[in-house]
Amino acid sequence: MDRLDKKILRLLQEDATLAVADIAKRVGLSTTPCWRRIQKLEEDGVIRRRVAVLDPVKVNLGVTAFVAIRTNSHSTEWLRRFAEVVGDFPEVMEFYRMSGEVDYLLRVVVPDIAAYDAFYKRLISRIEIRDVSSSFAMEQIKYTTELPLDYLALEKEPRES
Protein backbone atom coordinates (compact mmCIF):
# COMPACT_ATOMS: atom_id res chain seq x y z
CA MET A 1 0.00 0.00 0.00
CA ASP A 2 1.68 3.15 -1.17
CA ARG A 3 0.88 6.76 -1.83
CA LEU A 4 -0.91 5.93 -5.06
CA ASP A 5 -3.16 3.28 -3.55
CA LYS A 6 -4.08 5.77 -0.89
CA LYS A 7 -5.01 8.36 -3.50
CA ILE A 8 -7.10 5.80 -5.34
CA LEU A 9 -8.94 4.86 -2.15
CA ARG A 10 -9.59 8.49 -1.34
CA LEU A 11 -11.17 9.02 -4.75
CA LEU A 12 -13.27 5.87 -4.65
CA GLN A 13 -14.53 6.64 -1.17
CA GLU A 14 -15.81 9.94 -2.52
CA ASP A 15 -17.22 8.73 -5.80
CA ALA A 16 -17.28 5.13 -6.91
CA THR A 17 -18.63 6.00 -10.35
CA LEU A 18 -15.32 7.46 -11.51
CA ALA A 19 -13.93 5.78 -14.60
CA VAL A 20 -10.62 4.01 -14.21
CA ALA A 21 -9.07 6.31 -16.81
CA ASP A 22 -10.15 9.33 -14.75
CA ILE A 23 -8.72 7.94 -11.57
CA ALA A 24 -5.51 7.07 -13.38
CA LYS A 25 -5.14 10.62 -14.63
CA ARG A 26 -5.74 12.10 -11.21
CA VAL A 27 -3.25 9.89 -9.42
CA GLY A 28 -0.70 10.20 -12.21
CA LEU A 29 -0.73 6.69 -13.58
CA SER A 30 -1.81 5.11 -16.83
CA THR A 31 -5.01 3.16 -16.87
CA THR A 32 -3.68 -0.40 -16.94
CA PRO A 33 -1.63 -0.30 -13.71
CA CYS A 34 -4.31 1.80 -12.07
CA TRP A 35 -6.93 -0.78 -12.96
CA ARG A 36 -4.70 -3.54 -11.62
CA ARG A 37 -4.25 -1.68 -8.35
CA ILE A 38 -8.00 -1.30 -7.93
CA GLN A 39 -8.47 -5.03 -8.61
CA LYS A 40 -5.88 -5.84 -5.98
CA LEU A 41 -7.48 -3.53 -3.43
CA GLU A 42 -10.73 -5.39 -4.02
CA GLU A 43 -9.14 -8.83 -3.83
CA ASP A 44 -7.36 -7.90 -0.63
CA GLY A 45 -10.67 -6.79 0.84
CA VAL A 46 -9.54 -3.23 1.42
CA ILE A 47 -12.42 -2.20 -0.81
CA ARG A 48 -15.35 -4.15 0.57
CA ARG A 49 -18.10 -3.10 -1.76
CA ARG A 50 -19.55 -0.28 -3.78
CA VAL A 51 -22.94 0.90 -2.70
CA ALA A 52 -25.51 3.59 -3.34
CA VAL A 53 -26.02 5.94 -0.43
CA LEU A 54 -29.60 7.14 -0.11
CA ASP A 55 -31.11 10.18 1.55
CA PRO A 56 -32.73 8.89 4.75
CA VAL A 57 -35.36 11.62 4.85
CA LYS A 58 -36.44 10.87 1.29
CA VAL A 59 -37.08 7.23 2.13
CA ASN A 60 -39.07 8.14 5.23
CA LEU A 61 -36.36 7.52 7.83
CA GLY A 62 -36.02 10.88 9.47
CA VAL A 63 -35.47 9.69 13.02
CA THR A 64 -32.22 8.24 14.33
CA ALA A 65 -32.15 6.69 17.78
CA PHE A 66 -29.22 5.46 19.81
CA VAL A 67 -30.08 2.56 22.02
CA ALA A 68 -27.83 1.73 24.95
CA ILE A 69 -28.32 -1.80 26.21
CA ARG A 70 -27.22 -3.46 29.41
CA THR A 71 -27.56 -7.21 29.61
CA ASN A 72 -27.26 -9.67 32.44
CA SER A 73 -24.19 -11.86 32.40
CA HIS A 74 -24.94 -14.67 30.02
CA SER A 75 -23.40 -17.62 28.26
CA THR A 76 -21.53 -17.09 25.01
CA GLU A 77 -24.35 -18.99 23.33
CA TRP A 78 -26.85 -16.46 24.64
CA LEU A 79 -24.65 -13.62 23.44
CA ARG A 80 -24.46 -15.16 19.99
CA ARG A 81 -28.23 -15.39 19.82
CA PHE A 82 -28.59 -11.87 21.14
CA ALA A 83 -26.27 -10.54 18.41
CA GLU A 84 -28.21 -12.47 15.80
CA VAL A 85 -31.63 -11.28 16.92
CA VAL A 86 -30.59 -7.65 17.14
CA GLY A 87 -28.61 -7.67 13.91
CA ASP A 88 -31.59 -9.13 12.06
CA PHE A 89 -33.63 -5.97 12.48
CA PRO A 90 -33.08 -3.90 9.34
CA GLU A 91 -33.71 -0.75 11.39
CA VAL A 92 -30.46 -1.45 13.24
CA MET A 93 -27.77 0.05 11.05
CA GLU A 94 -24.94 -0.11 13.55
CA PHE A 95 -24.38 -2.43 16.47
CA TYR A 96 -21.39 -2.33 18.80
CA ARG A 97 -20.24 -4.20 21.84
CA MET A 98 -18.97 -1.54 24.19
CA SER A 99 -16.60 -1.22 27.09
CA GLY A 100 -17.72 0.53 30.26
CA GLU A 101 -21.21 1.19 31.61
CA VAL A 102 -23.16 0.18 28.56
CA ASP A 103 -22.79 -3.29 27.09
CA TYR A 104 -24.15 -2.67 23.60
CA LEU A 105 -24.94 0.37 21.52
CA LEU A 106 -27.28 0.44 18.53
CA ARG A 107 -27.99 3.05 15.93
CA VAL A 108 -31.55 2.63 14.75
CA VAL A 109 -33.39 4.45 11.97
CA VAL A 110 -37.16 4.77 11.82
CA PRO A 111 -39.72 7.21 10.36
CA ASP A 112 -40.93 8.64 13.65
CA ILE A 113 -41.20 8.09 17.39
CA ALA A 114 -44.26 5.87 17.02
CA ALA A 115 -42.32 3.56 14.73
CA TYR A 116 -39.46 3.58 17.21
CA ASP A 117 -41.83 2.48 19.93
CA ALA A 118 -43.08 -0.35 17.75
CA PHE A 119 -39.52 -1.37 16.98
CA TYR A 120 -38.65 -1.28 20.68
CA LYS A 121 -41.56 -3.52 21.56
CA ARG A 122 -40.65 -6.03 18.88
CA LEU A 123 -37.06 -6.01 20.10
CA ILE A 124 -37.79 -6.68 23.78
CA SER A 125 -40.38 -9.28 22.85
CA ARG A 126 -37.74 -11.27 21.01
CA ILE A 127 -34.99 -11.18 23.62
CA GLU A 128 -34.68 -10.47 27.32
CA ILE A 129 -32.65 -7.37 28.11
CA ARG A 130 -31.84 -5.99 31.56
CA ASP A 131 -31.86 -2.31 30.75
CA VAL A 132 -32.53 -0.28 27.62
CA SER A 133 -32.08 3.43 27.29
CA SER A 134 -32.95 5.32 24.12
CA SER A 135 -31.74 8.74 23.00
CA PHE A 136 -32.92 10.51 19.90
CA ALA A 137 -30.97 12.55 17.41
CA MET A 138 -32.56 15.90 16.70
CA GLU A 139 -30.28 16.61 13.78
CA GLN A 140 -27.71 14.70 11.78
CA ILE A 141 -24.92 17.24 11.45
CA LYS A 142 -22.48 14.92 9.72
CA TYR A 143 -22.70 11.46 8.30
CA THR A 144 -20.03 10.06 6.09
CA THR A 145 -18.85 6.66 4.95
CA GLU A 146 -15.41 8.08 4.18
CA LEU A 147 -12.77 6.66 6.46
CA PRO A 148 -9.90 9.04 7.21
CA LEU A 149 -6.85 7.63 5.44
CA ASP A 150 -4.42 9.87 7.26
CA TYR A 151 -3.37 7.08 9.60
CA LEU A 152 -2.57 4.64 6.84
CA ALA A 153 1.03 3.47 7.04
CA LEU A 154 2.71 3.53 3.67
CA GLU A 155 5.23 1.16 2.24
CA LYS A 156 8.65 2.68 1.92
CA GLU A 157 9.07 4.12 -1.53
CA PRO A 158 12.31 3.83 -3.48
CA ARG A 159 14.63 6.74 -3.00
CA GLU A 160 17.29 8.50 -5.06
CA SER A 161 21.01 8.29 -4.21
Added chain:
Amino acid sequence: MDRLDKKILRLLQEDATLAVADIAKRVGLSTTPCWRRIQKLEEDGVIRRRVAVLDPVKVNLGVTAFVAIRTNSHSTEWLRRFAEVVGDFPEVMEFYRMSGEVDYLLRVVVPDIAAYDAFYKRLISRIEIRDVSSSFAMEQIKYTTELPLDYLALEKEPRES
Protein backbone atom coordinates in the same frame (compact mmCIF):
# COMPACT_ATOMS: atom_id res chain seq x y z
CA MET B 1 -42.09 6.13 -5.98
CA ASP B 2 -43.57 2.71 -6.56
CA ARG B 3 -42.77 -0.91 -5.97
CA LEU B 4 -40.26 -0.98 -8.80
CA ASP B 5 -38.31 2.06 -7.60
CA LYS B 6 -38.14 0.46 -4.22
CA LYS B 7 -36.73 -2.74 -5.70
CA ILE B 8 -34.17 -0.75 -7.64
CA LEU B 9 -33.10 1.10 -4.51
CA ARG B 10 -32.79 -2.13 -2.60
CA LEU B 11 -30.48 -3.56 -5.23
CA LEU B 12 -28.34 -0.45 -5.55
CA GLN B 13 -27.95 -0.15 -1.80
CA GLU B 14 -26.52 -3.66 -1.82
CA ASP B 15 -24.32 -3.38 -4.87
CA ALA B 16 -23.88 -0.25 -6.92
CA THR B 17 -21.78 -2.03 -9.55
CA LEU B 18 -24.79 -3.86 -10.98
CA ALA B 19 -25.34 -3.18 -14.66
CA VAL B 20 -28.57 -1.46 -15.59
CA ALA B 21 -29.55 -4.44 -17.74
CA ASP B 22 -29.11 -6.71 -14.71
CA ILE B 23 -31.22 -4.52 -12.48
CA ALA B 24 -33.86 -4.29 -15.17
CA LYS B 25 -34.06 -8.06 -15.43
CA ARG B 26 -34.37 -8.49 -11.68
CA VAL B 27 -37.11 -5.94 -11.22
CA GLY B 28 -38.94 -7.12 -14.35
CA LEU B 29 -38.43 -4.14 -16.59
CA SER B 30 -36.52 -3.54 -19.78
CA THR B 31 -33.35 -1.52 -19.61
CA THR B 32 -34.54 1.79 -21.01
CA PRO B 33 -37.27 2.54 -18.45
CA CYS B 34 -35.15 1.08 -15.71
CA TRP B 35 -32.32 3.40 -16.66
CA ARG B 36 -34.73 6.35 -16.67
CA ARG B 37 -35.95 5.49 -13.19
CA ILE B 38 -32.42 5.35 -11.85
CA GLN B 39 -31.64 8.73 -13.41
CA LYS B 40 -34.74 10.18 -11.81
CA LEU B 41 -33.87 8.75 -8.42
CA GLU B 42 -30.50 10.44 -8.72
CA GLU B 43 -31.95 13.76 -9.88
CA ASP B 44 -34.46 13.72 -7.07
CA GLY B 45 -31.64 13.18 -4.60
CA VAL B 46 -33.02 9.88 -3.34
CA ILE B 47 -29.74 8.34 -4.44
CA ARG B 48 -27.17 10.70 -3.00
CA ARG B 49 -24.00 9.15 -4.27
CA ARG B 50 -22.23 5.91 -5.01
CA VAL B 51 -19.21 5.20 -2.88
CA ALA B 52 -16.66 2.53 -2.13
CA VAL B 53 -16.90 1.12 1.38
CA LEU B 54 -13.53 0.19 2.83
CA ASP B 55 -12.55 -2.21 5.59
CA PRO B 56 -11.69 -0.01 8.57
CA VAL B 57 -9.24 -2.50 10.06
CA LYS B 58 -7.33 -2.76 6.78
CA VAL B 59 -6.79 1.00 6.68
CA ASN B 60 -5.60 1.07 10.27
CA LEU B 61 -8.82 2.29 11.90
CA GLY B 62 -9.61 -0.50 14.30
CA VAL B 63 -10.96 1.64 17.13
CA THR B 64 -14.38 3.26 17.18
CA ALA B 65 -15.20 5.70 19.96
CA PHE B 66 -18.49 7.33 20.84
CA VAL B 67 -18.07 10.77 22.29
CA ALA B 68 -20.91 12.30 24.26
CA ILE B 69 -20.61 16.05 24.58
CA ARG B 70 -22.39 18.49 26.84
CA THR B 71 -21.96 22.16 26.07
CA ASN B 72 -22.84 25.28 27.97
CA SER B 73 -25.74 27.24 26.60
CA HIS B 74 -24.37 29.33 23.80
CA SER B 75 -25.35 31.62 20.97
CA THR B 76 -26.44 30.17 17.66
CA GLU B 77 -23.23 31.61 16.20
CA TRP B 78 -21.19 29.65 18.71
CA LEU B 79 -23.16 26.51 17.86
CA ARG B 80 -22.48 27.04 14.18
CA ARG B 81 -18.76 27.33 14.83
CA PHE B 82 -18.85 24.31 17.11
CA ALA B 83 -20.50 22.21 14.41
CA GLU B 84 -17.96 23.41 11.89
CA VAL B 85 -14.92 22.68 14.05
CA VAL B 86 -16.10 19.23 15.03
CA GLY B 87 -17.26 18.30 11.54
CA ASP B 88 -13.90 19.27 10.09
CA PHE B 89 -12.13 16.43 11.84
CA PRO B 90 -12.00 13.56 9.37
CA GLU B 91 -11.96 11.13 12.30
CA VAL B 92 -15.53 12.20 13.07
CA MET B 93 -17.67 10.05 10.82
CA GLU B 94 -21.01 10.83 12.46
CA PHE B 95 -22.14 13.82 14.40
CA TYR B 96 -25.61 14.27 15.90
CA ARG B 97 -27.37 16.88 17.97
CA MET B 98 -29.24 14.95 20.61
CA SER B 99 -32.24 15.35 22.84
CA GLY B 100 -31.92 14.58 26.53
CA GLU B 101 -28.90 14.43 28.80
CA VAL B 102 -26.24 14.62 26.13
CA ASP B 103 -26.15 17.54 23.69
CA TYR B 104 -24.03 16.01 20.93
CA LEU B 105 -22.88 12.56 20.03
CA LEU B 106 -19.91 11.73 17.80
CA ARG B 107 -18.69 8.53 16.27
CA VAL B 108 -14.95 8.74 15.88
CA VAL B 109 -12.58 6.29 14.21
CA VAL B 110 -8.88 6.06 15.03
CA PRO B 111 -6.15 3.42 14.93
CA ASP B 112 -5.77 3.01 18.69
CA ILE B 113 -6.35 4.56 22.09
CA ALA B 114 -3.24 6.70 21.83
CA ALA B 115 -4.52 8.22 18.61
CA TYR B 116 -7.86 8.79 20.27
CA ASP B 117 -6.15 10.67 23.04
CA ALA B 118 -4.34 12.84 20.51
CA PHE B 119 -7.62 13.47 18.70
CA TYR B 120 -9.30 14.36 21.95
CA LYS B 121 -6.59 16.87 22.83
CA ARG B 122 -6.79 18.50 19.42
CA LEU B 123 -10.56 18.70 19.73
CA ILE B 124 -10.68 20.37 23.15
CA SER B 125 -7.86 22.73 22.16
CA ARG B 126 -9.93 24.04 19.30
CA ILE B 127 -13.21 24.58 21.11
CA GLU B 128 -14.40 24.90 24.68
CA ILE B 129 -16.66 22.06 25.81
CA ARG B 130 -18.29 21.66 29.21
CA ASP B 131 -18.19 17.92 29.47
CA VAL B 132 -16.89 15.13 27.29
CA SER B 133 -17.38 11.44 27.92
CA SER B 134 -15.86 8.78 25.68
CA SER B 135 -16.88 5.16 25.30
CA PHE B 136 -15.08 2.65 23.18
CA ALA B 137 -16.47 -0.07 20.96
CA MET B 138 -14.87 -3.44 21.60
CA GLU B 139 -16.44 -4.99 18.56
CA GLN B 140 -18.41 -3.81 15.56
CA ILE B 141 -21.12 -6.43 15.31
CA LYS B 142 -23.02 -4.76 12.49
CA TYR B 143 -22.34 -1.83 10.26
CA THR B 144 -24.40 -1.19 7.20
CA THR B 145 -25.15 1.71 4.90
CA GLU B 146 -28.38 0.01 3.80
CA LEU B 147 -31.42 1.93 4.91
CA PRO B 148 -34.49 -0.24 5.60
CA LEU B 149 -36.97 0.53 2.85
CA ASP B 150 -39.86 -1.19 4.61
CA TYR B 151 -41.30 2.11 5.76
CA LEU B 152 -41.35 3.66 2.31
CA ALA B 153 -44.85 4.72 1.34
CA LEU B 154 -45.71 3.67 -2.18
CA GLU B 155 -47.74 5.47 -4.75
CA LYS B 156 -51.03 3.79 -5.41
CA GLU B 157 -50.74 1.43 -8.32
CA PRO B 158 -53.44 1.05 -10.96
CA ARG B 159 -55.93 -1.66 -10.22
CA GLU B 160 -58.10 -3.96 -12.27
CA SER B 161 -61.84 -3.34 -12.56
Added chain:
DNA sequence: GTTGAAATGTACTGGTC
Protein backbone atom coordinates in the same frame (compact mmCIF):
# COMPACT_ATOMS: atom_id res chain seq x y z
C1' DG C 1 -44.38 1.24 -20.61
C1' DT C 2 -41.98 -2.12 -24.89
C1' DT C 3 -38.42 -3.49 -28.42
C1' DG C 4 -34.49 -2.91 -31.19
C1' DA C 5 -30.70 -0.54 -32.84
C1' DA C 6 -27.03 2.77 -33.18
C1' DA C 7 -23.24 5.53 -31.06
C1' DT C 8 -20.33 6.12 -27.53
C1' DG C 9 -17.70 4.90 -23.66
C1' DT C 10 -15.60 1.81 -20.50
C1' DA C 11 -13.66 -2.37 -18.81
C1' DC C 12 -10.73 -5.76 -19.50
C1' DT C 13 -6.79 -8.59 -21.77
C1' DG C 14 -2.65 -9.07 -23.94
C1' DG C 15 1.02 -7.46 -26.19
C1' DT C 16 5.08 -4.00 -26.89
C1' DC C 17 8.76 -1.10 -24.84
Added chain:
DNA sequence: GACCAGTACATTTCAAC
Protein backbone atom coordinates in the same frame (compact mmCIF):
# COMPACT_ATOMS: atom_id res chain seq x y z
C1' DG D 1 5.58 1.35 -14.71
C1' DA D 2 3.93 3.55 -20.13
C1' DC D 3 1.74 2.83 -24.35
C1' DC D 4 -1.04 0.64 -28.00
C1' DA D 5 -4.52 -2.32 -29.77
C1' DG D 6 -8.53 -5.27 -29.68
C1' DT D 7 -12.62 -7.40 -27.78
C1' DA D 8 -16.45 -7.58 -25.11
C1' DC D 9 -19.80 -5.32 -22.65
C1' DA D 10 -22.28 -1.06 -20.66
C1' DT D 11 -24.28 3.10 -20.93
C1' DT D 12 -26.79 6.35 -23.26
C1' DT D 13 -29.82 8.22 -26.83
C1' DC D 14 -33.24 7.60 -30.44
C1' DA D 15 -36.97 5.90 -33.17
C1' DA D 16 -41.11 3.12 -33.69
C1' DC D 17 -44.74 0.88 -31.30
